[in-house]
Structure formats: C-alpha cells, structure tokens
Amino acid sequence: MSRYLLKRTIMSIITLWTIVTITFFLMHSIPGDPFRKEGKMPVSVYENLLKKYGLDRPLSEQYVIYLKNLLKGDFGDSMKSKVETVNDMIRRGFPVSAYLGLEALLIALVFGPALGALAALYQNKLPDYISMIIAIIGISVPSFIMGTVLIQFVAKNVSWIPIGGWGEFRHTILPAIALSLMPLAYMARLMRSSMLEVLNQDYIKTATSKGISKSAVILKHAVRNAILPIISVLGTLISNLLVGSFVIEKIFGIPGLGKFFVQSINNRDYTLIMGTTIFYAIILIVLLLLVDVAYIFIDPRIKLTKEGR
Amino acid sequence: MEKLLEVKNLSVSFKTFFGEVEAVRNINFHVGKSETVAIVGESGCGKSVTANSIMQLLPMPPAFFKSGEIIFNGENLLKKTNKEMQSIRGNEISMVFQDPMTSLNPTMKIGKQIVEGLVKHRKLSSSEAKEKAIEMLNLVAVPQPEKRVNQYPHEFSGGMRQRVMIALAMVSNPRLLIADEPTTALDVTVQAQILELMKEIQKKLDMSIILITHDLGVVAEMSDRVIVMYAGQILEEGTSDEIFTDPKHPYTKKLLSSVPRLDMSRNEPLFSIEGTPPDLYIPPKGCSFYDRCDNAMKICKDNMPDFDRHNNTHRSRCWLNHSMAQSTEGSEV
Numbered sequence: 198m199s200r201y202l203l204k205r206t207i208m209s210i211i212t213l214w215t216i217v218t219i220t221f222f223l224m225h226s227i228p229g230d231p232f233r234k235e236g237k238m239p240v241s242v243y244e245n246l247l248k249k250y251g252l253d254r255p256l257s258e259q260y261v262i263y264l265k266n267l268l269k270g271d272f273g274d275s276m277k278s279k280v281e282t283v284n285d286m287i288r289r290g291f292p293v294s295a296y297l298g299l300e301a302l303l304i305a306l307v308f309g310p311a312l313g314a315l316a317a318l319y320q321n322k323l324p325d326y327i328s329m330i331i332a333i334i335g336i337s338v339p340s341f342i343m344g345t346v347l348i349q350f351v352a353k354n355v356s357w358i359p360i361g362g363w364g365e366f367r368h369t370i371l372p373a374i375a376l377s378l379m380p381l382a383y384m385a386r387l388m389r390s391s392m393l394e395v396l397n398q399d400y401i402k403t404a405t406s407k408g409i410s411k412s413a414v415i416l417k418h419a420v421r422n423a424i425l426p427i428i429s430v431l432g433t434l435i436s437n438l439l440v441g442s443f444v445i446e447k448i449f450g451i452p453g454l455g456k457f458f459v460q461s462i463n464n465r466d467y468t469l470i471m472g473t474t475i476f477y478a479i480i481l482i483v484l485l486l487l488v489d490v491a492y493i494f495i496d497p498r499i500k501l502t503k504e505g506r
Numbered sequence: 507m508e509k510l511l512e513v514k515n516l517s518v519s520f521k522t523f524f525g526e527v528e529a530v531r532n533i534n535f536h537v538g539k540s541e542t543v544a545i546v547g548e549s550g551c552g553k554s555v556t557a558n559s560i561m562q563l564l565p566m567p568p569a570f571f572k573s574g575e576i577i578f579n580g581e582n583l584l585k586k587t588n589k590e591m592q593s594i595r596g597n598e599i600s601m602v603f604q605d606p607m608t609s610l611n612p613t614m615k616i617g618k619q620i621v622e623g624l625v626k627h628r629k630l631s632s633s634e635a636k637e638k639a640i641e642m643l644n645l646v647a648v649p650q651p652e653k654r655v656n657q658y659p660h661e662f663s664g665g666m667r668q669r670v671m672i673a674l675a676m677v678s679n680p681r682l683l684i685a686d687e688p689t690t691a692l693d694v695t696v697q698a699q700i701l702e703l704m705k706e707i708q709k710k711l712d713m714s715i716i717l718i719t720h721d722l723g724v725v726a727e728m729s730d731r732v733i734v735m736y737a738g739q740i741l742e743e744g745t746s747d748e749i750f751t752d753p754k755h756p757y758t759k760k761l762l763s764s765v766p767r768l769d770m771s772r773n774e775p776l777f778s779i780e781g782t783p784p785d786l787y788i789p790p791k792g793c794s795f796y797d798r799c800d801n802a803m804k805i806c807k808d809n810m811p812d813f814d815r816h817n818n819t820h821r822s823r824c825w826l827n828h829s830m831a832q833s834t835e836g837s838e839v
Contacts, residue, residue: 399608402563406603407623407674408596411588417622421613497658498612 205489209482216478217267217471221260224470231276231465250276252467263471272472277464283472290454291476293363294441297453300369301377302438309381310427313388314420317396328385335382344375344448361450372449376442380434384427392423425496432488436481440473509577510714511537511560511682516574518552518559521567527786529555531738532573537682542708542715544729544746546722546761550783552738553718557684560716561601562591578682596623600675604687606667610659617643617655620674627678642673646703665696672704679711686718701727722765726750731819734758737783737794739810744820754822757795793825801826 232238232246247253251262266273272283281289316328352360352371362368395401396419404418405411441455454473461469492499518530530552537543545553558564560576560583576583578599583591603609611619617639625635636655643651646669659667668688675683685704689697701724708715717728725732725746732749734742734757742755753759760779770776781798784790793799793806805825814827 399603399605400611403603403609403619403671403674404611404622405563406561406595406601407626408592408594409623409626410592413626418611418614422611496613498660 202486202490205486209486212482213475213478217264217475218260220471220474221263222256224467225256225259227465229465231467250274250467267475272475273468275466275469277460277466277469283468286457286469287454287472287476290441290452290457291439293451294446294453294455295439297369297373297376297445297451298435298438298441300373302380302435304373304377305381305384305434305438308377309384310388310420310424312381313385314392314415314423316385316389317392317423318415320393325389328389332382332385332389335378336386338378339444340375340379340442341444341448343378344372344445347371347375348448361448363449363451368449368451372445372451375448376438376445380438383430383434387426387430388423391426392419395419395423398422425492428488428491428495432485433481436477436484439480440477508539509536510539510541510579511716512575512577513556513560514575514577516556516559516576517572518555518564518569519572520569525787528572528789529569529738529786530559531789533735533738533740535733535740535743537714537716539681540708540712540714541731542717542729543731543733544717544719544725545733545735546719546725547735548720548761548783550786551735553720553735554686555738556735557601557686557716557718560682560684561595561599563601593627596675596680597627597678598680599682599684600678600680602668602671602675602683602685602688605691606664606671607691609671610667612659615656615658616662616670619659620655620670620677623674624677638677639673642677643670645676645707646670646673648673665692665700668692668696668700669703672700672707676707676711676713680713682714682716683708684716684718687720688717689721689724690719697724704728722762734761737789738786739794739823741795741824742822744816744822748816748820752820754816754820754827755795755824756799756801756826758822760798 230247230252231250232243244253251259254262263273270284272287274282275286278286312328312331316325319325348360348371352358357367358370359368360371401414401418404414409417440458441451441453443455443459445451446453446455454476457469457473458477460466461473513533513535516530516533517528520527520529533552533556535543545556547553555564555569559571560578562583571584574584578594583594586594610616617636620639620642621630621635624630624638630638639655640651643654648654648666648669654662659670662670668691672688683704688704689700692700704715705728715728717724719725729746731745732743733740734749734755736757742749742753742758744752744754749758750762753762757779760777764777764779766776779798784794784797790796791810792808793802793810796802796806799806803825809825811823811825811828813821813823815821816827
C-alpha cells in the first residue's frame, strides 16, 4: 500500500509538471500581455513594468525562474492586483469557495443517489418520473438561470434568505442549492441506471430467497453495489465544486476563487493564470488518488497487484 | 407418504406488451416428505417458473398467478402476505440457483451471506452466526472454513461457490430445498461432487428436494420421482424407474433418446427432437406436442387428453393411452 502511494505520488508530480509546462507556454502564446491594454502608457513605463515582472527576458529563462519559485510554493505577485500576491488571493478565495462547494456536495450526495435509487425501485412509475424530471432540469438548466430563478422566487419571498452577499450561513443557502443541482442530477441518473442493472442481478434474487426484508435486500445488497460508479466520478465532481463557480459567485456576490479563473485570463494576469491552474490541478490529482484508494476499501474485487504495490 | 408440498391447478402467466404468455398451465403435483422430485423438460417449458412460484420470487408484474394453490405444510402459500412469505423463504423453503458465478453478492463476505437469512429468522448473535457459517462451510466440504468465511465470492472457484450456495440454502435446515439447475454451470467432475453432497445432506437433515434440470443423467442419479414438463404442462409423471424403463408419453421417449450414449458410433448423428415448442402467447388448443410428435393423430390437434393412470404412481396424458388408439399407433398424421 505505501509503495503504491509512493508510486502514485511520483506520477502525480510528473503529471503536475506536465500541466505547468503546457500551461506556461500556451499562456504566453496568447496575443497580448498584462500591461498593453492599460490606456495610453508611455513606452518607458511599459518597458519598466515588463522589466519589473521579468517579462523582458527570454521565455525559457522566465520558465526556469517560475519553476524555481514554484518549488518554494511561491506563485508570485499578481500582475494586476497591486496589493495581493497570488498566494494571498487563493488563501482568501479558496476557503469561501470550498465551504460553498462542500455544502453543495453534501446536498448532491444526500439527494442525488437517493433520487436515483428511488427512480430505479419504482421504474416507470410516478417516483421515477418525478426524479428524472428533476434530473433533467438539473442537467439542462444552466446554473446562472437557476441562480436568478432562486433569487426571484425564493429570496424575494422569504425575508431571512438574502439575495446575495457573504458572511453568514443563510448567505450560502441559495448558491449552494444552485451549485448542487448539476452534480445532484448527474448522480441521480448514474445511480438510476446502475441500480437498475444491479436489481436484475442474480444475487438480488438470492438475497430475497433468504427471506430478508425488501429494504434489507435493497440497502445491504443493491445499494452497496450500485454506488460504485458514483464513487468513480466523485473525484472530478468534488474538485469542480471546491474551486468555485465563476457564474454562481458573480450572481450571488460571493468573494470566492471562481472569479479568478476567468478574470486572470481576460487580464492576461500570467501569474494568476498559472496559480489557479496549478491549484486546481493539485486538488484534482489528490482527489483522484483518494478515489482510487477508496475503491480498494469499497470493492473487495479490486486488490493491488504485485506490479502496482 | 405424507405430502409436504402440493401444487394444485397452478397457472402462471406473464403480461407482456404483446399479450399474455401462459408459462405454466394448470399443473398438479406433490412432493412427499424427504423425497426428491425432479422436474425435467427443455428450456422454456416452465420448470423454473414453477420453482420460482413456490418461493414467490417471480417479478410481479409482469408475472401473475392466474389460478391454483400451492399448499405447503397444510397452508396455501399464495394466500400469504409478503411478511409471512419472508418468514418461510430461507427458513422452511430454500433455493439453490443455477449460476454460482452470479448468484453471490460480490461485495459481501461469504460467511455473512450464508447466515444472513438465519440471523433474521433465528435472531443469532454475531459470534453464533459466524460459528454457524464455519460449521456450514465445513458441512459442504469447503477447505479451511475459518479462513474462507471471511473471503469474498471472487476468491472462490465456480464449484466452491456452488457449495457456498448450498450451504446458504441449507443453513436453516429447510424442509424443502428447490434446486434450480444446480449443476448446469459446473463441469462434470464438480457436478458429481455437488450432487453427492446434496444427497448426503438430504439424508442428514431429512429434507425434500425439488430438482429442476434438463440433464437426465442428474435425474437418474438423484430423484425418486420424475415430472416431465412441456410447454407449461405436465405430460408425464412417475417414479424414476417407471420414467426411465417404461416411458409412456412420446415426448418422454424422445427426451430419453436424446441423451447421447457412449456406445454410439462416432459417425452416428446425435438424436434431437425436431421442431420447436409452441408459442405460449397462443397456446395450442390440442396437445402441445402435436407438431413434433411422430405418433400424432387427428384427435391430437384439437383435443388435449386427460391424464391416464397406469398405476398408483405413474400417469401420462396422451391419446395413445386410449383403448381405440392402439391400432393407429405410429401411422396417421
């Protein structure tokens, strides 16, 4: 197990380095730079700015300098924000986004698989139709529409739910719901199809033939096996939720991480682009590793082979 | 002999998009105490539906009981509620399924699967349950039961898994075991072991067995009596001796001749019954075997004969049994 983890960690570092390299050179290949847009700027000032941030040096040299700083855990100064470093921005935005994301994840995890299982148990009956209507709405209605609809119909009518802002738990309710709908719907659909498959398996009949109750058959035999596909998508799903959503944070006025992903590219804020990308990649890689490890414990058929160990 | 199970006028149908499929049509049979009764017939003849009906394991809908009674131990199972059936399943009646590779839950330990039903029926503690699971694995001759009890199905071979299935079915000392093609998925040597094991345990626990199979070799090995089913109906019933040495129904005769024999020459083609069973969407009015029978007569087309009793145990339904048919045997179509 520890050898497996070590091997995976080394592979993760290689993956991360590849991401850093590709992003770095792709980013510099986009036309424009962080300062050219800023109105009529004297050429000397512009050149001084480039010099200050080291952008006047050859690209390969910039790359080496960046990698050196990165090894120290330093994402550098933001080229747009005059007061914050990239590390500061992530440190400030991530807890907000992660808090919201975890809340949304909780909602999705509680209701998504349950709706899917319910739909499978009552296939082609009313609960199935209701669940799948919710799922289709969740998948097809974009979050910015869901967000505004929630503001219009919930926040406007329920006095203690604010239309936006950040600070207390009640601020998180609507954005968390809006954020949770897509993963919730996705999990519901996934659970429904895998549950339908499992319910047709022979071992469900065996379980019934033992004389245990229907709920025991479903909970102990069906759900445990049907949940496996959901585990495998959790890695990507959770990492997407944790780093925040530009749209939701914009609509509800939440000071999260999401906006940096979009702003950094519009501003050609090189260090911020790199910082957010690398940060997201790290979260994704770690979560994917956790999912793989979780699989070993959940599905007894998956064992580390000699080569993998 | 005292009757443990009696099936009376049982008809089971499936509602489908295209209409009703009459899978089992008005069958009557009984199983005595500590007796082994085999139900034989080709695929789709209603053997498994019959077995699953007794346990009420058929998905309903689409399946439904059209008529009949299943009397077990003096009580009609078809009148029982879901809860009452749960206390009978895995307790007084157990079932062994056809495919050991898919009949065990891949994410649950073997031991737990074996005793799960018993824990519910007898309210065992977890240590008692584990002890019982080890005892059962021992009984079905799984080596190293203390270690095996904590393993998962994928760590067992097919034959070992079927032993586990048998342990699972026998753990509660059921009075009736329904074995639905228990050896079909196993290779021949393992098959013999499993059958031997079932016989042994039957003697020890004194239970009745309904053996569903299309393998006549297995039937000869195991059963006291044989029921021959075709297209949802029983065509002949008798003791094993009677069925194997003196079959009365043309279908039984053909079934027996389709068993390949070792003394047959290599060049001789294997015998098979030509044609296919009738479509049970629209069951034939007359004898269901009419289309494939060499001895078919005019009367067979539109009239299904009743059972004729040849003696106390042997009965069959064929117009050839009729006194007027003797002269026409084998001629007219």
